[in-house]
Amino acid sequence: MAYKKDENFGEWYSEVVVNSEMIEYYDISGCYILRPWAMEIWELLKEFFDAEIKKLKLKPYYFPLFVTENVLQKEKDHIEGFAPEVAWVTKSGKSELEAPIAIRPTSETVMYPYFSKWIRSHRDLPLRCNQWCNVVRWEFSNPTPFIRSREFLWQEGHTAFATKEEADKEVLQILELYRRIYEEFLAVPVSKGRKSEMEKFAGGLYTTSVEAFIPNTGRGIQGATSHCLGQNFAKMFDITFENEKGAREMVWQNSWAYTTRSIGVMVMTHGDDKGLVLPPRVAPIQVIVIPVPYKDSDTTAIKGACESTVYTLNESGFRADLDTRENYSPGWKYSHWEMKGVPLRIEIGPRDLANQQVRVVRRDNGAKVDIPVANLVEEVKVLLDEIQANLLKTAKEKRDACIEVIHTWDEFTTALNNKRLILAPWCDEEEVEKDVKARTKGDLGAAKTLCTPFDQPELPEGTLCFASGKPAKKWSFWGRSY
Numbered sequence: 001m002a003y004k005k006d007e008n009f010g011e012w013y014s015e016v017v018v019n020s021e022m023i024e025y026y027d028i029s030g031c032y033i034l035r036p037w038a039m040e041i042w043e044l045l046k047e048f049f050d051a052e053i054k055k056l057k058l059k060p061y062y063f064p065l066f067v068t069e070n071v072l073q074k075e076k077d078h079i080e081g082f083a084p085e086v087a088w089v090t091k092s093g094k095s096e097l098e099a100p101i102a103i104r105p106t107s108e109t110v111m112y113p114y115f116s117k118w119i120r121s122h123r124d125l126p127l128r129c130n131q132w133c134n135v136v137r138w139e140f141s142n143p144t145p146f147i148r149s150r151e152f153l154w155q156e157g158h159t160a161f162a163t164k165e166e167a168d169k170e171v172l173q174i175l176e177l178y179r180r181i182y183e184e185f186l187a188v189p190v191s192k193g194r195k196s197e198m199e200k201f202a203g204g205l206y207t208t209s210v211e212a213f214i215p216n217t218g219r220g221i222q223g224a225t226s227h228c229l230g231q232n233f234a235k236m237f238d239i240t241f242e243n244e245k246g247a248r249e250m251v252w253q254n255s256w257a258y259t260t261r262s263i264g265v266m267v268m269t270h271g272d273d274k275g276l277v278l279p280p281r282v283a284p285i286q287v288i289v290i291p292v293p294y295k296d297s298d299t300t301a302i303k304g305a306c307e308s309t310v311y312t313l314n315e316s317g318f319r320a321d322l323d324t325r326e327n328y329s330p331g332w333k334y335s336h337w338e339m340k341g342v343p344l345r346i347e348i349g350p351r352d353l354a355n356q357q358v359r360v361v362r363r364d365n366g367a368k369v370d371i372p373v374a375n376l377v378e379e380v381k382v383l384l385d386e387i388q389a390n391l392l393k394t395a396k397e398k399r400d401a402c403i404e405v406i407h408t409w410d411e412f413t414t415a416l417n418n419k420r421l422i423l424a425p426w427c428d429e430e431e432v433e434k435d436v437k438a439r440t441k442g443d444l445g446a447a448k449t450l451c452t453p454f455d456q457p458e459l460p461e462g463t464l465c466f467a468s469g470k471p472a473k474k475w476s477f478w479g480r481s482y
Contacts, residue, residue: 220477
């Protein structure tokens with residue numbers, strides 16, 4: 001590694017995602033090749049999430065990538081929110097198209113004309129669909145692998161209900177699944193909360209999110225969103241149903257998504273100066289076994305012990321592999337698999353063979369321990385569980401150390417310049433948020449609300465908004481963000 005995480009975070013991050021073989025840069029700016037080491041992590045997350053949403057009776061769909069201009073522009077607030085990022089197809093070969101066709105930045109306008117067709121009666125509800133696909137959002141500055149790219153992978157769920165109560169309930173069910181992805185799989189602590197009116201999804205009723213924080217840069221990062229769209233899109237696309245009394249009503253809708261950005265958040269949170277550090281639950285390889293033959297040692301017996309170890313672990317449900325490459329030294333292999341973030345390394349040499357043991361080295365803290373072959377499976381399980389828990393605990397301690405509770409504008413600007421995650425009393429007025437953005441604009445980007453956490457501290461009577469001096473209505477997280 002040429003760069004250190006604490007000294008040049010941006011260059012460090014770019015180096016880690018390339019050297020660990022997660023991505024390769026592509027010849028179109030903002031587009032990246034996702035290599036197997038990244039795609040296998042995405043597939044592990046997908047496996048969990050897909051199983052959970054199927055329990056909620058979500059059905060898989062695939063809608064086209066293209067959308068016509070007149071349909072895209074049907075919901076004015078929605079398209080205004082996305083307009084700068086929409087990529088357009090204008091030609092076929094050398095011929096100009098009659099009308100330009102947009103590439104989906106999100107699929108509300110692609111899907112909802114057909115919801116209108118499929119929903120006729122209360123018996124057709126709820127309609128719940130999900131698709132795993134790519135989307136394109138073109139115009140932006142500072143492309144960053146996983147975090148901000150012109151094309152990315154995601155799942156998007158779109159649902160329609162007869163009542164607001166059902167929609168509200170699902171918003172929170174899905175948000176909890178997103179929290180589990182981050183905290184239970186990626187070992188990244190997040191705050192669940194509601195977005196401000198200014199930051200909510202364009203055209204929606206309200207937006208909830210899980211928000212992470214990167215201590216090294218002092219920036220918040222939106223992890224995933226679950227939106228209640230209300231009846232706005234139903235009105236625009238005429239999505240109505242006949243209720244049990246024979247009267248026509250508009251449906252209530254939700255949409256929700258998480259993306260490959262989640263992988264980047266994990267890299268930023270756990271990576272160190274040796275490279276990636278992967279939580280065991282998402283590591284494509286959880287245990288790498290490396291033979292360590294010395295001169296005159298019985299290489300055949302060592303190789304056999306390594307193969308037996310990998311077989312035993314794989315049969316017990318672990319993802320284990322053996323590095324048998326003979327053109328690299330054991331030391332080179334140690335560095336290679338540390339760079340790739342594999343949670344556990346097992347070394348087997350002549351002494352281990354003689355003592356019927358293996359040496360195990362943890363990636364998260366470098367601790368080494370010798371364990372008897374007879375206890376291999378049990379000990380490996382304990383160690384992997386410990387690593388998973390330790391990564392979340394350490395990340396939470398680092399995140400929590402950055403939270404600063406403030407009450408005044410001066411305290412706010414000081415905390416912002418100290419890269420803090422700021423919890424502040426706020427009057428919840430859009431004009432005040434716009435004013436905060438304007439007053440903090442600079443080279444590092446303006447501050448904004450990240451979310452109003454559901455877990456609200458007590459707000460004593462008479463508490464004033466830090467920015468306007470008006471009576472505060474809530475506590476909100478503020479800061480710079482990705």
